[in-house]
Every structure is written in structure tokens, then in C-alpha cells.
Amino acid sequence: xxxxxxxxxxxxxxxxxxxxxxxxxxxxxxxxxxxxxxxxxxxxxxxxxxxxxxxxxxxxxxxxxxxxxxxxxxxxxxxxxxxxxxxxxxxxxxxxxxxxxxxxxxxxxxxxxxxxxxxxxxxxxxxxxxxxxxxxxxxxxxxxxxxxxxxxxxxxxxxxxxxxxxxxxxxxxxxxxxxxxxxxxxxxxxxxxxxxxxxxxxxxxxxxxxxxxxxxxxxxxxxxxxxxxxxxxxxxxxxxxxxxxxxxxxxxxxxxxxxxxxxxxxxxxxxxxxxxxxxxxxxxxxxxxxxxxxxxx
Numbered sequence: 128x129x130x131x132x133x134x135x136x137x138x139x140x141x142x143x144x145x146x147x148x149x150x151x152x153x154x155x156x157x158x159x160x161x162x163x164x165x166x167x168x169x170x171x172x173x174x175x176x177x178x179x180x181x182x183x184x185x186x187x188x189x190x191x192x193x194x195x196x197x198x199x200x201x202x203x204x205x206x207x208x209x210x211x212x213x214x215x216x217x218x219x220x221x222x223x224x225x226x227x228x229x230x231x232x233x234x235x236x237x238x239x240x241x242x243x244x245x246x247x248x249x250x251x252x253x254x255x256x257x258x259x260x261x262x263x264x265x266x267x268x269x270x271x272x273x274x275x276x277x278x279x280x281x282x283x284x285x286x287x288x289x290x291x292x293x294x295x296x297x298x299x300x301x302x303x304x305x306x307x308x309x310x311x312x313x314x315x316x317x318x319x320x321x322x323x324x325x326x327x328x329x330x331x332x333x334x335x336x337x338x339x340x341x342x343x344x345x346x347x348x349x350x351x352x353x354x355x356x357x358x359x360x361x362x363x364x365x366x367x368x369x370x371x372x373x374x375x376x377x378x379x380x381x382x383x384x385x386x387x388x389x390x391x392x393x394x395x396x397x398x399x400x401x402x403x404x405x406x407x408x409x410x411x412x413x414x415x416x417x418x419x420x421x422x423x424x
Contacts (some may be wrong), residue, residue, distance in 0.1 A: 129171065129211040129348060136213065137220045139415025143167055152224050158294075160226065161204065161234035164217065165297040168207045172342035173300060176351035184263040191256060191263040194420060196352055197251040198267050198415065199241030200341070203298050205232050210258075210344040238341075239291035239296070240356070250343075257345030257352040266420050268412060269299070269356035299339040299356070306337045306360070307422040309415050314340055335360045336419040357419045 131139075139400065143163040144155050152160070183190060208214040218228045256263035273289030296350060313331030317324065336357045343352040 129213050131213060131216060132215050133219050136216045137223075139167055140164065140217075140220060157226075157230050158234050160221075161231050161294075162297050164208075164231065165204055165235070168204065168211070168213075169298055169300065169342065171211065172207065172344050172351050173340075175344070175348070176342055176353055177247070179350050180262055181355075188262065191261055192420075192424065193249060193252055193263060193265045194416070195245065195265065195267055197241030197243070197246035198238075198249045198253070198265055199243070199246035200238040200250050200354070202232070202235045202237055203341075207342075207344045210346045211348060219232070234294065235300075236289075236291045236294040237273065238295050239270055239289050240267060253343045253352040253354060254345065257343050257350040258347070259345070260349045262350065263352045265352065265354040266353065266416065267356055268416055269358040298341050299328050300341075301337065303337050305423075306335050307419055309334050309336055309418045309422075311415075317366045334415065336415070338419075338423075355423075357416060359415070 140160075140163060141152050143166060144152050147163055147166065148155055148159045150159065155163075169328060182191075205214070208217055212226075221228050221231065241250070249267075252357065253263060253265050255261075271290070271292060273291050276287040276289045278285045280285060304315050310328055310331040310333055315331065316327040318327075319325070337360050339356050339358060341354040341356060343354060345351060
């Protein structure tokens with residue numbers, strides 16, 4: 128369990144609200160308080176995960192890597208505070224400021240990273256490993272949108288995009304310095320020279336993969352699991368084409384990398400009329416994820 132007194136947690140929270148939002152706790156909005164509490168908890172889990180992994184490596188123990196196309200993580204603030212043993216302290220600090228902690232919990236959206244039983248099972252594996260002291264890492268895709276938000280109008284279901292990142296981004300620690308390149312399309316040329324086999328990949332399209340980490344605190348503070356999520360990004364912006372007036376060409380690689388469906392369409396959408404295209408994009412997403420992990424491990 129995390130050992131923080133009420134006075135210590137109050138100081139950490141007040142300092143964070145002032146430094147991040149430029150206001151004091153008594154006038155901060157519920158959304159500002161949520162973000163600041165999330166940043167505090169995320170930093171604690173990040174530090175503890177590094178210590179936990181270093182201890183595992185030092186003892187020569189094995190690590191577990193779990194690959195899944197979805198992780199149904201739910202909301203992190205309430206669970207993380209509880210598992211760290213800080214929920215009661217946090218509630219007392221907020222109560223002194225006449226703030227109900229449930230109001231703060233409600234500011235967090237569900238992480239749009241999974242939509243079914245297998246996704247929830249994957250999330251439970253991470254939680255179980257962290258709780259039992261097994262050093263584990265999950266790998267998946269950083270989806271920009273969840274499955275959808277449902278609204279009933281005149282008795283009919285209407286779907287709206289579930290853009291979860293504005294409220295959920297605070298739980299992600301991005302590592303652009305650890306980005307890797309994944310190549311699609313193109314041509315493969317093979318040749319032998321003095322008994323050595325050479326392979327050259329030409330005319331390919333590059334998609335950069337940028338990792339972000341989310342942390343899962345085990346109950347009673349025994350361990351912390353890491354969920355590494357990969358996000359597709361264009362490798363660069365073609366300024367020469369842009370300056371020549373070819374705007375569509377300049378943004379084509381960006382559109383291909385970020386909007387073509389590698390990270391969203393096909394897996395998250397239920398557009399059955401485009402089943403063949405969506406199946407292909409789902410396959411591309413899986414292949415892209417495996418390539419990311421292979422380059423890292």
C-alpha cells in the first residue's frame with residue numbers, strides 16, 4: 128500500500144492544481160481536479176512500475192508479454208486509488224474542500240480500447256499479474272475512438288463516435304523517442320553475394336508507430352503492469368509537394384497512415400456493407416501491431 132498521510136496528499140494535489148491549471152483547489156473545476164489527480168496517480172504508478180521491473184530483472188525472473196487487439200480497461204482513477212490504498216485519503220482531502228469524490232470519478236471516460244469479453248479478459252490478466260507480483264506487459268493499438276455511443280431517438284438506435292482521448296489521454300505516457308517504422312506495400316528484391324543473402328525493400332509506404340504507456344496498479348501495491356499502446360503516425364509531411372501546389376499529394380501519406388483504417392476502421396466500426404475492405408484493414412492492423420512488437424522485443 129502507498130503510505131501517504133492526508134496532509135501529504137493534500138499538499139501534492141494543491142501543488143499540482145496550481146502548477147497545471149493556475150488555480151487553487153477551492154475554485155478548480157471537477158474536470159481540472161480529475162486531470163490533476165490522474166497525473167499524480169499515473170506518476171506514482173510509472174515510478175513503481177520501473178522499480179518493479181528493475182527488481183524483476185535483478186532477480187533474473189521471467190516477464191510475461193500479452194498481445195491482444197483489445198483491452199477493456201474501464202476507468203482508472205477509482206480503481207488505481209483503491210489499489211494504492213489512497214482512496215480514503217483522497218476522499219477526505221476533497222471533502223475538506225466541499226467536493227464529492229464521486230463527482231471527480233464521473234469526469235473520466237471509459238478507455239475506448241476494447242468492446243467485448245476477450246478485451247475484459249485481457250485487462251483482467253494485467254490486473255491479476257500486477258496483483259500477484261508477476262511482471263507483465265500488454266501490447267495493443269491506441270484506438271482514437273471507442274466502439275460507439277448509443278442514443279435512442281423515436282425508438283431507433285443512433286450511433287455517435289466515442290471520442291475518449293480528450294478525457295483519457297491523461298493516463299497515457301507517450302514515448303515519441305521510441306517510435307519505430309513499419310513498411311507496407313512495395314517490392315522485395317533478393318540477391319546473393321559471396322554466399323550472403325541480401326533483401327532490399329523498395330517503393331514502400333512507411334507508417335511510424337509511436338508507443339504510449341498506460342499503467343495498471345495491482346491490489347495492495349504488490350506490482351504494476353504496463354499496457355503499451357501503439358499509434359500510427361505519418362513519417363513526415365511532404366513540403367516539396369505542398370510548395371508545388373500539390374496539397375493532396377502532400378497529405379496523402381498522413382491520411383494513409385492515420386486515417387486509412389489501420390488504427391480505427393475495420394476493428395471498431397460495424398459497417399457490414401464494406402465487409403471485405405474492413406476485413407482487410409483489420410488484417411493490416413494486426414500485422415502492423417505484430418511488426419511494432421517484433422521491432423521492440
